Amino acid sequence: MESIWKKDVQIAERESLSSNIKTDIAIIGAGMAGILIGYFLKKSGISCVILEADRIGSGQTGNTTAKITFQHGVIYDRLIQKFGEEKALQYVNANKKAIDKYFRIVTEEGIDCMLEECDAYLYSRNGMKQLEDEFTAAQKLGVQAELTKDSNLPFDISIALKYSKQAQFHPLKFLKAISEQLEVYENTKVKAIEGKKLITENGVVLAEKIVIATHFPFINAPGYYFLRMHQERSYVIALENAPQLNGMYRGIDEDGLSFRNSGNYLLVGGGGHRTGENSSGGKYDLLRSRIKEYFPGSNEVAHWSAQDCMPIDGIPYIGQFSSSSPDIFVATGFQKWGMTSSMVSAEVISELIKGNPHPYPVFSPQRFNLSASAEQLAEDTIKAVKGLSAGIFKIPDEEISQIPCGHGGIVEYDGEKVGIYKNEEGKIFTVSTRCSHLGCQLEWNPDELSWDCPCHGSRFDYHGKLLNNPAIEDLKR
Template sequence: MKSVWSESCNFKKRESLNGNIEADVVVIGAGITGILTAYMLKKKGIDVVIIEAEKICSGNTKNTTAKITSQHSLIYDKLIKEFGEEKARQYASANELAIKKYKEIIENERIKCDFEEKDAYLYTMDNVEALKKELEAATKLRIKAKLLENTELPFKVKAALKFYNQGQFNPLKFLEVITEDLTIYENTKALEIKEELVVTDKGMVAANVIVVATHYPIMNTPGYYFIRMHQERSYVIALENAQDVNGMYIGIDKWGYSFRNYKDLLLLGGGSHRTGKNEAGGKYEELRQVAKELYPNAKEKYHWSAQDCIPIDEIPYIGQYSTETPNVYVATGYKKWGMTSSMVAAMILSDMISGNKNDFAEIFSPTRFDMSASSKNLTQDVIETTKNFIAQKIHIPSEQVEKVETGHGGIVEYNGEKVGVYKDNNGNIFTVTTKCPHLGCELQWNPDELSWDCPCHGSRFDYKGNWIESPAIGGLSHE
């Protein structure tokens, strides 16, 4: 499974760390957030290095739909109600500035990354009132927007909210240029942070400042990000011979889909679910059925999926990791707007680290954590986490290993213990422990990705038990 971006770009190979080094700043994670932060710090004359557990942009950055927008579904009416107009304006201004910053860098560095200025649309089949409220809020925050009745989608909508002058691009082509002069150590996994020291599997990095840009923070404490957010997966197929919709669209209804074009392809997205909650599978098939109905002559060229961290109040955490770790910074919780949020994070963090004032840092501060603003979401996350801890102890499956069908996986009882079993198309059996090494939740099988996923905090492992995504930092034991 490769995204269209992965097919179009190859980063130059970087060596692993070999021993102990020192730097002013060490960034953990060579995704778009880490790269942009390091890029901006270097522009300020700060000595910075990046360490990456695998390859550059091998995580969620390569699996984006690559929309650069300040339109983040239904967000601004909610922000004004929960945080007030001033802080909502900080959020809006930060994301509007992020779009301009991308344009500036692309122009200054003369990057050929297929950047296009496009309008972004929220559409609905029945909830017009929600779009009206969002328009009113956006207007208050000085975002140029308009409510429409007609779009270029292949079906009739009741209303669509248009945000003007947004952007889309090929992120890996962009980052290939940005990384050219950065010091990056690949295949170097961070294992522990000790005050001003990052311990890796290849040596240690001593630094005055540490930036954790690992999608999901790798330290459980302090910070406690594992109770502040959960993770969700969503799916994309890229179609040839489909319509040019001339913009970026996302539906606000429960079964809404996203649409945007890249060159001669249409990217159709949807099927979102909490990570670890896709036992039935069929998310790609759902998108293929939609494509068949809307674009009967289209042909699938690529398909891929992405994972997003969802904060309890739907605002990213960008700033100091915790009050107890003043030299450690974090950027996480982008919901589903990683391209814009990563630029916002880079601007905030580079300002904070270099001692400059940032006008919109307050709304994103990880120390805000207002339980009252999002107590319902927090309660649901705690319920899910607690339920899955209990499931590890009391759920007793009835299946036996020999009953697992070819090409399928699941949890079975084997030798008196619960074991994750996958049987490939040749009948080979792969077994792993079902306990997530992060905090012990019971893993669930994802048939769409052939992976073991954690429903508590979103760690993922392949069918052999190899680590795919954090917050876990190691793989599963297996037989």
């Protein structure tokens, strides 16, 4: 199902690339990151083109909850401990500036995108210590923070940490307005980068510099981002006839929920899991049961899900793609905070393209601090290896004819391992369940009717069509 943002906004379709072209800068991906980077370059008088595999805003940006905040979960205590106060300050200052820039752009361009200032809260129902520590860390970094027990949530909390002067908006109304001034080619997937050439199905783009803003980079080497990130998926339900909560909320407990209003709607999010690890499904139903308890009388108007890239040391990768490719830049690893991170990316990458130093080296992809990330790297590697070598989940004595309508799974059929989905009319769709990225074993996601990869988070629909990077090819049918 579509997000409320996608239902609401039609962005005029752009032409696909149909011939070879030359440009100073080519940006791959027209989500919030790619479009904002293009916007910053244009404002600096630097010409660029944007190549988009699908439509503007069709990726994660169309499915976000669009909170604009530097309250990125419980983060600053950890950043100070692992990277020191100076780097933590770079992180918070970059994101603070990003919020101001949203307000400035919206005013300067006269954009009607429901941008409004509001407070952001992290809350816990189970304990106080984590948020108390985060409060202390925030104070060290000069963040105006407050610990409170007051909230508009429909349940008791132990404590909440409030940051003022944060914001929320309608992401696609904003994206539509700023993309209007940019040269974007839609339905133009970049299949490979060869030196300064970007190879698409319908033409080659020759560019002096290249920006990869494809959410998860689709180039495996150099860069090796698949070794330093995995993806996590979570679920959102939009309600009407639900209360105004007057703030953006995020629960830090294991089953914590996220809330924000948008006009008359209330968005409730949760159910996060590593992509490719939801074989039992039921994530929307779990959310619905909590909604029934907390907001009786509300009606569901939409539900959708999205995923984001989780970097192993908890800091996005924004800057030069790899040390061996000085003319390629990347913006990724936004760990579910892509609104401010996209704005930070636009500042960083436009400065680097102009030949200036990295304004916030904490985000540099070349930073690698192994001790801060070793634990997550070990976990990611174990999962990736497990995915690569996983035996096939064989439904005992199951034959295709016995799969109930509306269900999917992996079966052995005629000696072949096959992913099968049977739709409500009994029509069968079969695909290879080896991920087209690096061959991991895909898992069926019954909530989204998709084949999801536990290694790096590529997803495919039940026809085998690619939904999410880093894979670039569809599945074999």
